[in-house]
Each structure stands twice: as C-alpha cells, then as structure tokens.
Amino acid sequence: MSKNDSISMSVIRRLPRYYRFLTELDEQGIDRISSTKLAQIMSVTASQVRQDLNCFGGFGQQGYGYSVSQLKIEIETILGLNNSYKAIIIGVGNLGNALAQHMNFGQLGFELVGCFDISPEKVGREIRGLRIRHDSELEAFCSEKKLDAAFLCIPKSAVENVIDVLYRHGIRSYWNFSHFDICSKYSDAVVENVHLSDNLMTLCYRMNNSLG
Amino acid sequence: MSKNDSISMSVIRRLPRYYRFLTELDEQGIDRISSTKLAQIMSVTASQVRQDLNCFGGFGQQGYGYSVSQLKIEIETILGLNNSYKAIIIGVGNLGNALAQHMNFGQLGFELVGCFDISPEKVGREIRGLRIRHDSELEAFCSEKKLDAAFLCIPKSAVENVIDVLYRHGIRSYWNFSHFDICSKYSDAVVENVHLSDNLMTLCYRMNNSLG
DNA sequence: TAGATTGTTAATCGATTAACAATC
DNA sequence: TAGATTGTTAATCGATTAACAATC
Numbered sequence: 360m361s362k363n364d365s366i367s368m369s370v371i372r373r374l375p376r377y378y379r380f381l382t383e384l385d386e387q388g389i390d391r392i393s394s395t396k397l398a399q400i401m402s403v404t405a406s407q408v409r410q411d412l413n414c415f416g417g418f419g420q421q422g423y424g425y426s427v428s429q430l431k432i433e434i435e436t437i438l439g440l441n442n443s444y445k446a447i448i449i450g451v452g453n454l455g456n457a458l459a460q461h462m463n464f465g466q467l468g469f470e471l472v473g474c475f476d477i478s479p480e481k482v483g484r485e486i487r488g489l490r491i492r493h494d495s496e497l498e499a500f501c502s503e504k505k506l507d508a509a510f511l512c513i514p515k516s517a518v519e520n521v522i523d524v525l526y527r528h529g530i531r532s533y534w535n536f537s538h539f540d541i542c543s544k545y546s547d548a549v550v551e552n553v554h555l556s557d558n559l560m561t562l563c564y565r566m567n568n569s570l571g
Numbered sequence: 572m573s574k575n576d577s578i579s580m581s582v583i584r585r586l587p588r589y590y591r592f593l594t595e596l597d598e599q600g601i602d603r604i605s606s607t608k609l610a611q612i613m614s615v616t617a618s619q620v621r622q623d624l625n626c627f628g629g630f631g632q633q634g635y636g637y638s639v640s641q642l643k644i645e646i647e648t649i650l651g652l653n654n655s656y657k658a659i660i661i662g663v664g665n666l667g668n669a670l671a672q673h674m675n676f677g678q679l680g681f682e683l684v685g686c687f688d689i690s691p692e693k694v695g696r697e698i699r700g701l702r703i704r705h706d707s708e709l710e711a712f713c714s715e716k717k718l719d720a721a722f723l724c725i726p727k728s729a730v731e732n733v734i735d736v737l738y739r740h741g742i743r744s745y746w747n748f749s750h751f752d753i754c755s756k757y758s759d760a761v762v763e764n765v766h767l768s769d770n771l772m773t774l775c776y777r778m779n780n781s782l783g
Numbered sequence: 784t785a786g787a788t789t790g791t792t793a794a795t796c797g798a799t800t801a802a803c804a805a806t807c
Numbered sequence: 808t809a810g811a812t813t814g815t816t817a818a819t820c821g822a823t824t825a826a827c828a829a830t831c
Contacts, residue, residue: 375772375773379750393788406826407823417790421788421829425789438772442779453672457668461666468772538591540614551771553767560587563654566654619799621813624814631813632813
C-alpha cells in the first residue's frame with residue numbers, strides 16, 4: 360500500500376497549480392523555498408502546502424524547506440507529465456481547432472495523434488501537421504493505433520455515438536467539452552469536464568452578488 | 572438580510588448544472604419532479620438538492636415536489652441570466668475566436684460588445700458582426716462604453732498591462748484563460764479562471780492512477 | 784548549538800448526508 | 808384522509824488549519 364493511495368480530488372486538483380508556481384520559481388533561478396513562503400505566493404496556508412505535499416512523500420527538509428527544482432520534478436512525476444498518452448481530438452470546429460493549436464500536449468502528458476471531423480470541407484486539411492480525418496475512419500484508426508484518450512469538441516447530441524465507438528475500442532479517458540454526461544453511461548470512464556457556459560454563468564452570478 | 576447571503580461557492584458552482592438538467596426536463600415537457608428523482612438523474616443525493624435549493628427559497632411543495640418550469644426560471648433569476656453585462660474579448664487568437672463563435676453570451680447573462688487584438692492582420696476583420704479593434708483603441712472604447720466584464724484570451728505576459736487599463740476604467744469582472752493571477756493584484760476583482768492545461772494535467776494524473 | 788522549518792497529529796471548520804416533523 | 812415529499816435540524820464526514828515535537 361503506497362502512500363499515494365486515495366488522494367482526495369481536492370488535493371489532486373491543486374497539484375497543477377503547485378507545478379506552475381514551482382516552474383516559475385525555478386525559472387527565476389530560486390533554489391529553495393519554505394512552505395510559508397510558497398503559501399504566501401500562492402495565497403494559501405502553509406499547513407495546506409505541507410499537508411498536500413506529504414500525501415506523496417516527505418520532499419522537504421527540516422530547517423531548510425524544499426528544493427524548488429527537485430520538488431518541481433517530483434510533482435511532474437506525480438502528475439505523470441512524462442507520459443505520452445496517445446490522444447485524438449473529435450471535432451475541429453472553433454474550439455477543437457483552438458485546442459489543437461494552443462495546447463502544449465507534450466508537456467502535459469499527451470501526444471496528439473489524430474483529428475476527426477464530419478465536415479467535408481475540413482477533412483483533408485492539416486492541423487498541427489495532422490491530416491483531419493473523417494469520422495468514418497474513426498473505427499479503423501482506433502483499431503490500428505492504441506489510443507489512450509479522446510478530447511471531445513463536438514455538440515452534446517453527437518457525443519453518444521462517438522464515445523460508444525471509442526469505449527468499445529478500450530478508450531476510457533475523456534476530456535469533455537460537451538454537456539453529455541459520460542460517467543452516467545460509462546461509470547468506469549475517467550472524465551474531465553470543461554463546461555465553459557457553466558463558468559460564465561457562475562461569473563454572472565458572482566457579478567450580481569458582488570457588492571459595489 | 573435576505574436568504575441568499577453568503578452562499579458557499581460549492582453551492583454556487585452547482586447552480587448551472589441544476590439549470591442545465593431542468594432545462595432539459597422542461598424541453599422534454601416534464602412538469603414536476605421530486606428531489607429524489609432529480610438527484611437520481613444528476614447523480615447526487617436528494618438531501619443535497621433540497622439543501623442547495625433551500626439556500627435561495629422554498630421552491631417546492633410538500634407532497635408534490637418541484638415545478639420544473641418554475642424552478643428553472645427561479646435558478647435563471649438567481650444566476651442572473653437575464654442580465655446583459657457588456658463584455659469584451661481581449662485576444663482573438665484561436666481561443667478567443669472560438670469563444671466568440673461558440674458561446675451563446677445572450678443566454679448566459681452577457682452581451683459581447685467588442686473584440687481586441689494586437690495583430691495587424693486581425694484588426695479590421697469581423698467576428699460575430701464585430702470589427703476587431705486594435706489594443707490601442709481599448710482605452711477610448713472603455714471610456715465610451717460602460718463595460719462590465721472582460722474575457723482574457725491573451726498570453727500571461729500580456730495580461731498585466733491590459734487589466735491595468737481595464738481596472739482603471741472600472742472593470743472588475745474577468746473570465747481569465749491565462750495563468751496570470753489577477754486576484755493577487757486586484758483583490759476586489761471577480762475572477763473566473765479557466766486553466767485548460769491544469770485540467771489536462773489532472774486528467775493525466777487520473778489516468779496514471781486509475782486501475783486497469 | 785540555536786534557529787528554522789518540516790512532518791504529523793489534533794482541533795476546527797465547513798460541507799454533505801440522514802432523519803423526521805411539517806404539510807400539501 | 809393517507810401518501811408523498813418538502814424544509815430543516817441534527818449527525819456525519821471530510822477538508823482545512825493550528826500546533827508542536829522531531830530534526831536538519
């Protein structure tokens with residue numbers, strides 16, 4: 360039973376943020392940092408920093424603090440950013456295209472190996488050096504490559520048919536920008552939802568209720 | 572002291588999800604629903620549904636449940652989706668462009684009234700019926716229109732200068748896609764961060780640590 | 784050694800769930 | 808009226824914070 364059994368999602372979702380701040384400190388040439396100082400920069404408590412890090416191991420040294428470069432690498436390893444999970448984008452409309460162009464998949468544990476769309480105008484065009492394939496090629500592509508994840512940038516109504524194919528080919532991990540509830544259908548799927556309209560509604564609520 | 576004083580962020584962030592499911596039920600022509608049934612559909616507990624809704628008022632009726640259409644409207648009002656907060660997009664690269672094309676701002680409490688970019692190729696082009704303006708016009712535009720919010724789709728390094736201008740012109744609400752920490756600089760700003768790379772890292776972590 | 788700072792346990796706080804009396 | 812289901816209080820659970828002994 361290793362130490363990182365059953366880390367809470369609260370902790371997990373904070374890891375990328377630690378990673379970002381440590382990367383920054385590292386780039387600034389800073390060697391060591393205390394939990395107090397790091398907490399200050401990140402606007403959290405020192406207790407939380409120490410508790411969070413200790414879920415994964417004792418990376419610090421009493422009386423000294425943490426080595427920035429070392430801690431950065433530790434978190435990189437914990438997150439698994441050294442992986443190259445084979446991923447495809449389904450739907451290269453505005454959003455799918457933006458992700459393809461914008462994200463540094465290589466630094467985030469992924470490798471983009473395919474793009475799919477149903478629009479005949481898009482099929483055949485290139486994006487990030489990948490030829491856009493028609494959805495009808497999806498099944499064959501899945502059989503050929505051993506894919507790990509799919510990034511879904513299609514409307515909700517189109518998701519079910521697509522994930523049925525993907526799931527059948529063993530894909531269990533999804534980055535989902537639609538409102539289709541993947542987990543309800545496939546309970547063992549690993550799903551990260553990005554609900555942009557939910558975010559905007561939340562902003563709207565908070566604007567209404569912020570004093571001033 | 573109204574009932575909706577100091578609702579926790581946990582509750583607030585769940586509101587858009589209620590809204591989505593209620594909209595769906597409403598479109599299916601379903602009139603009434605019990606907390607138990609709604610909870611089932613949404614994969615949460617009935618207790619949570621009742622607790623959440625009761626933060627804002629007693630919308631249900633004992634022995635009957637909730638009126639779908641009425642509850643939907645209540646949440647719409649709570650979220651403030653009837654607003655038309657004037658918003659601008661800063662940066663119409665792939666991401667900013669995707670948001671401009673993709674989001675139904677009108678249904679989310681906002682009205683898109685301007686788009687800005689520094690790239691001379693982009694300036695002058697149209698997007699959603701709006702002429703893309705150069706960043707140098709930003710100051711004048713802010714003075715002229717009474718803006719409420721800004722959607723930041725520019726690199727981290729460009730954010731500080733831009734928000735300094737926006738903040739000076741009274742804009743306090745930001746939808747932030749960069750890693751610039753707005754709240755650290757302007758503590759009274761209302762900020763919704765969308766950190767796509769953080770989401771992907773989290774997915775990566777969960778893939779590493781999911782059994783199978 | 785003395786000072787600093789961790790790792791870790793204990794205390795607190797907040798959020799979720801359970802239970803049930805009120806009531807439609 | 809009897810059955811259903813809410814609104815709400817109380818119990819539980821989990822996450823955050825505080826405290827401090829261990830130790831570099």
